[in-house]
Amino acid sequence: MMKCTEATQLLSEKMDRPLSNKEKLNLGIHTAMCPACRQFGKHMLSLREISQQYVKQNDASEKG
Amino acid sequence: MTQALSRSTEHLPGQLFHDTVFMEDLRRQMLKFAMLQVRNEVIAEDAVQDAMLSAYQNIERFNRQAALKTWVFAILKNKLIDILRKEKRYTSASILEEGASRNDEALLDELFTEKGHWQKEQRPQKWDEPDHDLESHHFWRIFDTCLDALPAKYSRLFMMREFLELDSNEICDNEEVSVSNLNTTLFRARLRLRECLEDNWFEREKAT
Structure with missing residues (x-):
């Protein structure tokens, strides 16, 4: 099975390029069995949301 | 107040x-x-x-x-x-990167076992819903600090990708880096940012 080091790298790359079918399959098998990497994948999405929020600067910085 | x-x-x-x-x-x-x-x-x-x-x-x-x-x-x-x-930019990428990649090896060793699995105490934890956290002024200060702590080249590429929302090809073209180099750098930037936010914000929130 794929290692967590490889799975995390793919979870990051997934944010930047479409994964191949083979990569998707292997990553899917890994994350199905590995809650830590599943969580890591969610965090990659959160980082993106946070970054977009940061640029928008919404009302966040006003609330002091 | x-x-x-x-x-x-x-x-x-x-x-x-x-x-x-x-x-x-x-x-x-x-x-x-x-x-x-x-x-x-x-x-x-x-x-x-x-x-x-x-x-x-x-x-x-x-x-x-x-x-x-x-x-x-x-x-x-x-x-x-x-x-x-x-402007196509020519940065002395190799010099900037050398120190950073050595630190990355150390980080990877700290996060993962020799067999390439997460160290037990380093496993990513569930984060609270962003809605709540993103409103906090304090959160943004920590986010800033974590961003500053990244090696210069990492934060630059990360920001081009996530803040300016440029696609990978455009970044590679502008920065004269290969796709695989970009992917590795973005991965390491995210790995560090994630770690920094978890240690300094999400875990701390939970503890209080």
């Missing part, structure tokens, strides 16, 4: 520009954002000035600080993309 309250009240159009504390603060944030992207003070200053000027010309649109801020940052972001597209 009174200051926080008065700062969030509505302003008459144009009045925002006379709030020197707010304007100076905003200018500093914009400059910092621009500098991280273009790495040249003169060019960064110019971009910030231009964005401020456009805001001033559209003065009647803003009666809240947040509205003005969102707007100037959007302008600034477009200016930075233009600048980056125009």
Whole structure:
């Protein structure tokens, strides 16, 4: 099975390029069995949301 | 507290520009954002000035600080993309990277076992829903600190990708890096940012 080091790298790359079918399959098998990497994948999405929020600067910085 | 309250009240159009504390603060944030992207003070200053000027010309649109801020940052972001597209940049990437990649090895060793699995105590934890956390001023300070802690090249590429939302090909083209180099750098930047946020924000929140 794929290692967590490889799975995390793919979870990051997934944010930047479409994964191949083979990569998707292997990553899917890994994350199905590995809650830590599943969580890591969610965090990659959160980082993106946070970054977009940061640029928008919404009302966040006003609330002091 | 009174200051926080008065700062969030509505302003008459144009009045925002006379709030020197707010304007100076905003200018500093914009400059910092621009500098991280273009790495040249003169060019960064110019971009910030231009964005401020456009805001001033559209003065009647803003009666809240947040509205003005969102707007100037959007302008600034477009200016930075233009600048980056125009100039192909040659950074001494290999020198910058050497120290960073050595630290990365150490980080990977700390996070993962020899067999390439997560160390038990390093396994990513569930984060609270962003809605709650993103409102916090404190959170953004920590996010800033974590971003600053990244090696310069990492934060630059990360910001191009996530803040300016450029696609990988465009970044590679501009920065003269290979796709695999970019992917590795983005991975390491995210790995570090994630770690930093978890240690300094999400875990700490849970503990209180």
